[in-house]
Amino acid sequence: MKKTIFAGFGGQGVLVMGYVFATAVMNDGKETTYLPAYGAEMRGGTANCTVAVSDEEIFSPVASSPDYVVVMNNPSMIKYESVVKPGGIIFINSSLVSKELSRDDITVFKVPSSAIAKKLKNERISNMIMLGAFVEKTKITSLNSIMDALAENMKGKSANLIKLNRKGLDKGAEYVSQGA
Amino acid sequence: MVKKVFGRPKYLKDAPFHYCPGCGHSIIHRLVAEVLEELDIGDITIGVPPAGCAVLAYDYFDVDMGEAPHGRGAAVATGIKRTLPDRIVFSYQGDGDIAAIGTAETIHAANRGENITVIFVNNGCYGMTGGQMAPTTLLGQASTTTPGGRNAARDAAPIDLSEMLAIAHGSVYIERTAVTSPKTIRGTKRAIAKAFKTQMANRGFSLVEILSPCPVNWKMSPVDAVKWIDSAMTKTFPLKVIKDEVGKL
Amino acid sequence: MDKRIVSARAVPRALLSVLILQLRFIVDKKVLMRGSHVIGEAAARAGCRFYAGYPITPQNELTEYMAESMDRLGDGTFIQAESELAAVNMIIGASMSGARAMTSSSSPGISLKQEGISFLAAQELPAVIVNTMRGGPGLGNIAPSQGDYFQATRGGGHGDYRTIVLAPASGQELADLTRTAFEYADSYRTPVLILGDGMMGQMMEPVVFPDPVDIHKLAPKPWILDGARGKRPSRIIRSLLLNPSTEEERNWKLMRKYEMISREITRAESYMTSDAHMVVVAYGTAARIAKGAVKRVREMGLKVGLLRPVTLWPFPEHNLKELSRYVKDFLVFEMSMGQMVEDVKISIEGRSDVHFYGRPGGIISTPDEVAKIINTIYHRRHLEED
Numbered sequence: 001m002k003k004t005i006f007a008g009f010g011g012q013g014v015l016v017m018g019y020v021f022a023t024a025v026m027n028d029g030k031e032t033t034y035l036p037a038y039g040a041e042m043r044g045g046t047a048n049c050t051v052a053v054s055d056e057e058i059f060s061p062v063a064s065s066p067d068y069v070v071v072m073n074n075p076s077m078i079k080y081e082s083v084v085k086p087g088g089i090i091f092i093n094s095s096l097v098s099k100e101l102s103r104d105d106i107t108v109f110k111v112p113s114s115a116i117a118k119k120l121k122n123e124r125i126s127n128m129i130m131l132g133a134f135v136e137k138t139k140i141t142s143l144n145s146i147m148d149a150l151a152e153n154m155k156g157k158s159a160n161l162i163k164l165n166r167k168g169l170d171k172g173a174e175y176v177s178q179g180a
Numbered sequence: 181m182v183k184k185v186f187g188r189p190k191y192l193k194d195a196p197f198h199y200c201p202g203c204g205h206s207i208i209h210r211l212v213a214e215v216l217e218e219l220d221i222g223d224i225t226i227g228v229p230p231a232g233c234a235v236l237a238y239d240y241f242d243v244d245m246g247e248a249p250h251g252r253g254a255a256v257a258t259g260i261k262r263t264l265p266d267r268i269v270f271s272y273q274g275d276g277d278i279a280a281i282g283t284a285e286t287i288h289a290a291n292r293g294e295n296i297t298v299i300f301v302n303n304g305c306y307g308m309t310g311g312q313m314a315p316t317t318l319l320g321q322a323s324t325t326t327p328g329g330r331n332a333a334r335d336a337a338p339i340d341l342s343e344m345l346a347i348a349h350g351s352v353y354i355e356r357t358a359v360t361s362p363k364t365i366r367g368t369k370r371a372i373a374k375a376f377k378t379q380m381a382n383r384g385f386s387l388v389e390i391l392s393p394c395p396v397n398w399k400m401s402p403v404d405a406v407k408w409i410d411s412a413m414t415k416t417f418p419l420k421v422i423k424d425e426v427g428k429l
Numbered sequence: 430m431d432k433r434i435v436s437a438r439a440v441p442r443a444l445l446s447v448l449i450l451q452l453r454f455i456v457d458k459k460v461l462m463r464g465s466h467v468i469g470e471a472a473a474r475a476g477c478r479f480y481a482g483y484p485i486t487p488q489n490e491l492t493e494y495m496a497e498s499m500d501r502l503g504d505g506t507f508i509q510a511e512s513e514l515a516a517v518n519m520i521i522g523a524s525m526s527g528a529r530a531m532t533s534s535s536s537p538g539i540s541l542k543q544e545g546i547s548f549l550a551a552q553e554l555p556a557v558i559v560n561t562m563r564g565g566p567g568l569g570n571i572a573p574s575q576g577d578y579f580q581a582t583r584g585g586g587h588g589d590y591r592t593i594v595l596a597p598a599s600g601q602e603l604a605d606l607t608r609t610a611f612e613y614a615d616s617y618r619t620p621v622l623i624l625g626d627g628m629m630g631q632m633m634e635p636v637v638f639p640d641p642v643d644i645h646k647l648a649p650k651p652w653i654l655d656g657a658r659g660k661r662p663s664r665i666i667r668s669l670l671l672n673p674s675t676e677e678e679r680n681w682k683l684m685r686k687y688e689m690i691s692r693e694i695t696r697a698e699s700y701m702t703s704d705a706h707m708v709v710v711a712y713g714t715a716a717r718i719a720k721g722a723v724k725r726v727r728e729m730g731l732k733v734g735l736l737r738p739v740t741l742w743p744f745p746e747h748n749l750k751e752l753s754r755y756v757k758d759f760l761v762f763e764m765s766m767g768q769m770v771e772d773v774k775i776s777i778e779g780r781s782d783v784h785f786y787g788r789p790g791g792i793i794s795t796p797d798e799v800a801k802i803i804n805t806i807y808h809r810r811h812l813e814e815d
Contacts, residue, residue: 059796060718223658245666252545260525263522263523264655268656285515
């Protein structure tokens with residue numbers, strides 16, 4: 001059982017990240033739950049969702065100490081860095097998160113996803129870059145599964161846009177596999 | 181050769197009315213039943229009786245009848261009509277039912293333009309519960325909860341529900357009539373017929389408000405009650421066509 | 430005759446089958462879907478063709494789904510009502526005239542619907558009502574809670590009646606029990622409540638839907654109001670029975686029906702109970718957390734199981750009675766302050782000890798938290814016995 005929290009500003013595609021990830025693992029044949037924050041929790045423009053993945057039945061969809069956390073902005077970093085399970089991993093959008101990690105019992109991967117997205121001329125794929133990095137390091141699913149889930153989710157969108165998302169995924173994966 | 185010139189309308193059951201002497205409900209029941217017969221729609225009609233004196237209307241009307249909770253006639257009728265749009269649906273409601281506890285349901289059904297017909301019997305009091313003040317009780321009129329007469333400062337002024345409903349976008353035909361004389365009774369029947377024809381033509385929300393005597397709770401003789409409608413009640417609730425976007429049918 | 434010419438009457442049916450086919454599109458496939466949407470899709474597939482509702486968090490997604498699906502199906506009615514009262518009363522009308530009808534809300538809105546639910550029970554009308562529970566009393570909050578158990582299982586509205594209450598605990602069960610709810614409603618002519626919570630409504634899980642039913646092939650309802658059409662005597666659907674002996678007769682009739690329902694549909698899930706010394710009793714979201722806790726303490730060697738009532742009314746009294754022959758401790762875990770625990774005590778009749786742990790107000794306990802409680806009770810018993 002692995003639990004991940006994706007967190008950031010509304011509009012950064014945080015919920016899409018979680019949804020696409022959960023769809024991919026479902027298609028892989030695993031059990032999964034996706035729990036978005038809703039209502040008052042969403043006020044102030046923050047968004048987050050929790051995805052659980054397991055080979056067995058999932059009981060609580062809530063993660064009080066997630067294995068992985070993906071943070072896209074400073075407020076999320078402040079809120080979630082402390083809850084990561086010891087030995088877990090935090091993925092940080094280092095373009096927007098200035099705060100340094102204040103613990104040393106977890107692994108950190110810093111990905112300047114907003115900057116990479118800017119280079120690819122579409123800042124909205126910052127989430128896919130992070131997701132690429134996340135999948136590359138956690139190996140919970142494959143980039144191909146993510147891509148299939150994404151294509152399903154983007155049915156009716158232009159082929160170029162889908163290609164761009166694929167590019168984002170690959171760039172993110174590349175970035176972390178080079179050990180940067 | 182004997183020819184029958186008067187009898188029980190086809191869509192009234194052979195049951196004696198339980199209504200008090202001089203009450204207007206029995207006349208109005210008969211008028212509705214006559215119209216259903218004359219328009220030949222009784223076989224496809226579903227009626228919705230209210231909570232109030234007319235709750236037992238299903239013991240008299242010989243058409244399918246589905247009872248609504250107090251005030252919810254327009255909502256129940258909406259559910260029926262939307263499910264079976266080719267049937268004729270009417271609700272039969274008193275003043276407390278329609279103009280107090282069921283105001284929201286009625287105004288919104290009218291505003292949606294639900295293609296239903298509402299028979300609104302206004303007798304200025306809660307009859308079945310023993311003559312309490314109704315939203316339509318006249319200023320100065322005594323009731324068991326306005327023993328000194330209805331006082332605008334304490335009890336509010338009577339509500340003109342039909343006029344309010346006329347403002348609603350989806351209402352197309354609203355008329356106020358009375359059952360106080362052969363002339364007004366004929367006028368009421370004509371209005372009821374027009375309301376049902378409005379529905380048959382799929383034109384939208386139609387309502388007939390009928391000023392109706394309640395001699396027992398008004399503590400008057402039936403004759404005085406009828407006179408009182410003509411002399412006092414029609415001053416607050418004038419008999420007229422309040423809205424007609426239907427024209428000739 | 431030219432086959433391209435379709436008669437005017439055949440068009441809606443043809444169109445309908447195409448639409449149902451479109452709907453069938455995702456049948457064979459697993460989809461990841463939000464709980465509220467699952468109920469909506471399952472309702473449409475169960476032949477629900479009338480929905481009326483009013484906005485309230487955390488279940489707006491269901492209302493929105495019905496707005497879309499009733500339009501998509503072409504033969505359904507969606508009404509955003511002016512109030513919860515109007516919504517449930519529209520359901521009464523639709524049900525009277527034969528439609529499979531549903532309304533939904535969250536706790537405060539369900540309070541408003543109780544008038545209609547009492548009438549549905551009295552008039553023996555089928556209907557499905559969904560309560561996505563939130564914290565309370567009053568406006569409370571919009572977080573997941575189970576505070577409406579009493580309201581749901583004790584009738585809720587006025588008068589001597591019962592409501593079937595189904596408590597799903599997963600996305601798949603939301604789909605399956607929504608179908609079941611419509612079937613029970615029709616076959617017993619009674620309102621059925623689906624009791625979920627904010628978590629059930631918002632969470633997404635993989636779901637495979639049952640095939641859509643053909644509404645034209647549903648069992649005929651020989652009691653509906655659709656106009657006598659000169660073919661039969663006129664019908665009355667009423668709840669007022671002024672004569673006390675007639676009302677008593679009706680109450681007895683309802684009671685016999687409720688007894689039949691109790692015999693026929695009571696359902697619970699047992700998890701690791703066969704050798705258990707202690708059993709946790711929980712439903713819905715709380716049961717998921719409890720199951721996680723049971724799994725944890727099992728790994729530590731504790732003989733603990735879970736009983737999850739799927740029907741809250743009728744309550745699985747018999748299952749508990751059986752368990753109480755060998756289970757010494759029951760722990761009732763609720764996201765409320767001790768409501769279902771009363772039913773557990775009634776079922777166990779003092780044969781075993783009944784403990785309670787609850788977190789109200791929208792707090793979601795962790796399996797670890799519940800595991801700790803289990804541990805304490807379990808070891809206290811073993812210390813006593815050693």
